[in-house]
Structure formats: structure tokens, C-alpha cells
Amino acid sequence: MSEQVDVQTHGAVACVVFRNPPSNFGTIALMRDIADALARVDADPALRAVVLASEGKPFCAGADLVSPNGFGARSDDPLREFYDQVQRVFETRKPVVAAVQGAAIGAGLGLAVAADFRVAAPEARFSANFTRLGFHPGFGLTFTLPRLLGPQRAAQMFLTAERYRTDEVLPWGLVDRVVPAAELRAAALALAGEIAQNAPLALLSTRETLRGGVAAGVRDALAREHAQQLTLKDTADFAEGVRAMSERRAPRFEGR
DSSP: OSSSSEEETTTTTTEEEOOOOOTTTTTTTHHHHHHHHHHHEEEOOOEEEEEESSSSSSOOBBBSSTTTTTTTTSOHHHHHHHHHHHHHHHHHOSSSSEEEEEEETHHHHHHHHSEEEEOTTTTTTTEOGGGTOOOOOOTTHHHHHHHOOOOOOOOHHHHHOOOOHHHTTTTTOOOHHHHHHHHHHHHHHHHHHHHTTSOOHHHHHHHHHHTTTTTHHHHHHHHHHHHHHHHHHHHHHHHHHHHHHTTOOOOOOOOO
16 A cells, blocks of 8 residues: 555455546656556455556646656656556556546556556546657557557547547547446446456456567567657757646747
């Protein structure tokens, strides 16, 4: 357990709930706590499926780009530390259902896509907003998003950096079920419960077959993404993108 993550059990389903108010920004510590919780679920034979959920209005509004706990951490390479924990998330063995009630932006989109299924509220919004920040996509999304949506839809999300409504991405396969926000957690638990009633060894082996190579693909993608992000984080465009996001205005990029 941690102040940011706890695990609630519902029969054979674990509900991993995370919080980092007000925006649930991803940090090294938060990602480590999520990965630790998923590892504990993997180690418990009584638990067969997982719901990944957050508290508050957003699911996860992105990575923390500026604070001491985020990419602004006083470390030789905080991005590398962050991605070490992301890799652990993708190594979880049991089926995961994400309950997405609000913004799943940037790293938040990556976390939602790391799950096997996504149950979303109509108010949820999805965005790969990296280029709007003057940044390269991360969180393994250059591997996972084309795998899920196909290369054309993924390119649309990456290159427009637009926010997409739940009803827009439902036919793409980014969302599996849409339910009212008040019913979201219950619906995600119900889907995980459907999964958990099946034979546990068969579940593990079937998921491994279906997701064969995902962890390795993410590892390779993270290496490429990390290298590009290290280059771009020192550009004037990235500084402007972060500034514009903080000031809630359109960025003025100059290509330098």
C-alpha cells in the first residue's frame, strides 16, 4: 500500500486505485506504486483479473513534466527512471480492465492502452498530445497505439494531437464499453468478473498468447522514444509547449 495507490479486492478481482490530485499526473513514484501493486496481484493466486482505476475527475491527465517528482526530478535521467516503471506495468501477467472517467492524455493514454480493455464514461477524452508539447510520443505508445488502432488511426492521434471524445474512439476499438460515469467502476468490475470466472491457468496462457511480444515491443519502443525525448526536451519548442500548457493558451512554435 502507499498514499497514492491501494488495492481493493472484489472476489477474484483486484481493483488497483491510484490518485495524485488534482490531475492524477504520472510521476516516477506513482508509476512505481502502480507497478508494485500489479506485481502483488500477479503473485496472489486468488486474484485472476485487475481493474485499474483512478480517483477524481481525470483518469490521468499526462506525465508530470516539471515538478521534482516528475520529469523535473533532480536525477541524471528521470525519463529513464519513469520508463523503467512503465516497463514493469507492461510485464503484468493478469488481464487488466481500465476504468476511464475523464482525461486520458499523453502518459494517461499510454496507461489506459496498457490495459487489455477500456471501459469509459461518455465524458472521457483521449489524446496523444505530445507534438502539441513539442515532444516525442512516449510510454511505449508508438508500439501499442498502432497495434490497437492500426497505423492510420494512430498517426491521426499522434500528428493532430487533438482530444477525441469517447463516442469518436469507440468504433476505432480504443474503448470497449461506454457506461455512465456513475456506473463506471461497477461496469469495469463486472467485466473483470466475467474474465475472472474462467480457468486461471487458461486465462494466463491465453493472455500470454494474445499479447506475445508486447512487453518486448514496448521495451524497444521505449528505448527509441526515450532517445528522441532526451533530444527534444532541451529545445525551445518544448519549453514553449510546456509554458503554453501551463498558461492554457495555444503554443507559438518556432522550430528550434
